[in-house]
Amino acid sequence: MNSTVDTKRIQALDSAHFLHPFTDFKDLNSRGARVITKAQDVYVWDSEGKKILDGMSGLWCVNVGYGRKELADAAHRQMLELPYYNSFFQTTNVPAAQLAARLASLAPKVGDRSFDHVFYSSSGSESNDSNVRMVRRYWDLLGQPQRKVIIGRVNGYHGSTMAGASLGGMGGMHAQGDLPIPNITHIEQPYYFEKRLPGESESDFGVRAAGWLEAKILEMGADKVAAFIAEPVQGAGGVIIPPDTYWPEIQRIVDKYGILLISDEVICAFGRLGHWFAYEKFGYKPDLITFAKAVTSGYIPLGGVMVGNRVAKVLIEQGGEFNHGYTYSGHPVACAVAMANLDIMERENLVGRVRDDIGPYLARRFEEIAAHPLVGSTQTCGFVAGLVLVKDKASGERFDPDLAVGMMCRAHCFGNGLIMRAVGDRMIIAPPLTMTHAQIDELIGLIQKCLDLTLAETIAKGLRV
Structure with missing residues (x-):
């Protein structure tokens, strides 16, 4: 397998020409990138023929698993029919219109909130930039242009563009580029x-954590605040799952002050938490929903914003021209692949399967890891899970962040055929939704093995007794 790939040559080309995202270029060039050459089901292979269980669905996105010929066929057919046309100048295309209607049908109505409109982009980052534009346009049209402040959360992730990285609350990103942008x-x-x-x-x-939003609204001035943006479950921040009391209190607060609520579901939508959209699971009522990634299972770039009727009505009826959009908004090939992807998800009942079968099974098996001496806490929600590595289990004492114990564990994972992500001292997974019980058992076994190896390394280095 992969015998035709010259690993050293590809690594040399990569080092000479490819600047990777979120990467220390000098460090990577000194080691050479791992070359992934093939994928099937829940596994990927590297150029040396090593089989690796992908516990992260690529980058939270390959929900239907790898090797789906149906999606490649959908792209091929559309490329032959209409490979591209723009959505500017009063034009549309068949897949874009059909997908918008289908997404609207999948978004459940919660109370008086429903979603009948979609604004397309190519990624979650672009979608959140679009949210900033739409939110501020909405308040301008209502005669409240002073409402510009958007509140996000520390350690939240909303993309890496100037606006997306600003909405997110990651200090390392803010330190580069003079972020966040104003308001x-x-x-x-x-x-x-x-x-x-x-x-x-x-x-x-x-309840107390939700109260931090009200305090911030009052600090900024309620008449200045336009929206609150948050992930239902924080993904890149380390699979931070809020208590059940959190979202109902957030809803009470945004309703009290009349601010818009943006649910960033780039990771959580399309079955990841056992629902088509995660706000249904937690019972809140967003005005805008950011989506991307799993809408095509990552097979081709596509993103967008589900625009709630409260916002869409103002933009449509009072708006005039909305001076915002992208070359690839409503790309016909991407939309055709998304339609085929949703066909697979519905036919195989992947959303219900996460909710009723593999989600609960993963939760039971993942809980077993909590007994490991290196693990301070475990959490699962649908088909995401995370654990905290601790220096002392009894007291919950954490490792010094400079020791990078999470990266130590991650290295053992890759070395033993598992992709598991490290976020500081949290180790996280988000596998494809097609996983079988046997593959979940394999996943848990690999995690246990890598935790044992990490424990042994920390002891050998004198990092713990």
Whole structure:
């Protein structure tokens, strides 16, 4: 397998010409990139023929698994029929119109909120840039142009463009590029393991954490705040799952002050949490929903914003021209692949399968890892899961971040045929939704093995007793 790939040659070309995202270029060039050459089901292979279980669905996106000929065929047919045309100048195309209608049909109505309109982009980052433009246009049209402030969360992730990275609350990103841009601010994340008070219940913490939003609104001035943006479950921040009390209190607060609520579901939508859209699971009522990634299972770039009727009505009826959009908004090939992807998800009932079968099974198996001496906490929600590596299990004492114990564990994972992501001292997974029980068992076995190896390394280096 892969015998025709000259690994050293590809690595040399890569080092000479390819600047990777979120990468220390000098460090990577000194080692050479891992060359992935093939994928099937829930596995990928590198250029040396090594089989690796992909516990991250590529980058949270390959929900239907690898090797789906049906998606390649959909792209091929559309490329022959209409490979591209733009959506400017009062034009549309068949797949873009059909997909918009289908997405609207999948978004459940919660209370008086429904989603009948879609604005297309090519990624989650572009979609969140679009949210900034739409939110501020909405308030301008309502005669409240002073409402420009958008509140996000510390350690939230909303993309890497100037606006997306500003909406997110990651200090490392803000340190490069003079971010955040004006009129974007942040509150603390609802991370119970790290932010709870002594003796505080998870339920009480959820209410208190939501209260940080109200405090920030009052600090900024309620008449200045346009929207609050958050992920239902924080993904790139380390699979931070909020307490059940968090989102109902957030809803009460945004309703009280009349601000818009943006649900960034780039990771959480399309079955990841056992629902088509994650806001249904948590019972809140967003005005805008960011989507991307799994809408095509990552087979081709596509993103967008589900625009709630509260916002769309103002933009349509009072708007005039909305001076925003992209060359690839509503790309016909991407939309055709998305339609075929949704066909697979519906035919195989992947959303229900996560909710009723493999999600609960993963939760039961993942809980077994909590007994490991290196693990301080485990969490699952649908088909995402995370654990915290700790220096002392009894006290919950953490490792010094400079020791990069998470990256140590990640190296053992890659070395033993598993892709598991490290976010500081949190190890996280988000596997394809097509996983079988046997493959989940394989995944848990690999995680246990890599935790054992990491534990042994920390002891050998004197990092713990």
